[in-house]
Amino acid sequence: MxxxxxxxxxxxxxxxxxxxxxxxxxxxxxxxxxxxxxxxxxxxxxxxxxxxxxxxxxxxxxxxxxxxxxxxNSKYVYNFDFDNLSSKASDYPQSYDLYSALSKLKSPYKEIVQLHVFDGFSLKEISDKYHKSESFAKVAFLRAKKMLREEIKKT
Structure with a gap:
């Protein structure tokens, strides 16, 4: 054996x-x-x-x-800083939760987070890409952060 x-x-x-x-x-x-x-x-x-x-x-x-x-080590999960998502993308305890929650977001929220946080696009550039107002991108990003927060609290 x-x-x-x-x-x-x-x-x-x-x-x-x-x-x-x-x-x-x-x-x-x-x-x-x-x-x-x-x-x-x-x-x-x-x-x-x-x-x-x-x-x-x-x-x-x-x-x-x-x-x-x-x-x-649940302190990693519940101390998640949603205002600094881009820094959390490389912080190992929180990156697992972030990527897991992100994979569950629906379009366009998932794409907006990816473009803004990971690819560095401004909300103005994102709104241009979607042919919508800048308010659309701001609201969608805020909603996406709220959805991510709720998804991470489930884990």
């Missing part, structure tokens, strides 16, 4: 680490959660039913381990 564990770890540890890096943007946290992922996986390997690939199963465990970490 130890040989099986070694093979799984050798084959998937780098992939799981890279997956976690994309979620956290923090190498130390990703290393910690990678180790926890394999600990949990080996502890419950009997529950692996083969309905998905080993990699998919490990990613699910990694995501759950990361969520547990964030829940234990």
């Amino acid at each position: 130890n040989k099986l564990y070694d093979e799984i770890y050798i084959k998937y540890s780098n992939d799981i680490y890279r997956y976690l890096i994309t979620l956290t943007n923090d190498k130390y946290l990703s290393e910690e959660i990678t180790q926890e992922t394999f600990f949990q996986a080996f502890k419950s390997i009997h529950s692996f039913n083969g309905k998905c690939s080993v990699y998919t199963w490990l990613c699910a465990i990694a995501k759950n381990c990361l969520k547990k970490h964030y829940n234990r």
Whole structure:
């Protein structure tokens, strides 16, 4: 059984680490959660039913381990600064929550946040892109921030 564990770890540890890096943007946290992922996986390997690939199963465990970490350190989630969204996009504890909540926004709110926060477009430039007034972009951005706030509080 130890040989099986070694093979799984050798084959998937780098992939799981890279997956976690994309979620956290923090190498130390990703290393910690990678180790926890394999600990949990080996502890419950009997529950692996083969309905998905080993990699998919490990990613699910990694995501759950990361969520547990964030829940234990809930100060990261509830101290979310919505007035400085662009700085939070690279702050690992909050970036996971931000990207997760952002993925649930509908159009045009999602696009407006992406254009304004991540791509650096002004609200005036966004309004021109949508052929609407600048008020449209301002109101939509404020609504999007409100939706993000509500979505993050759910997690």
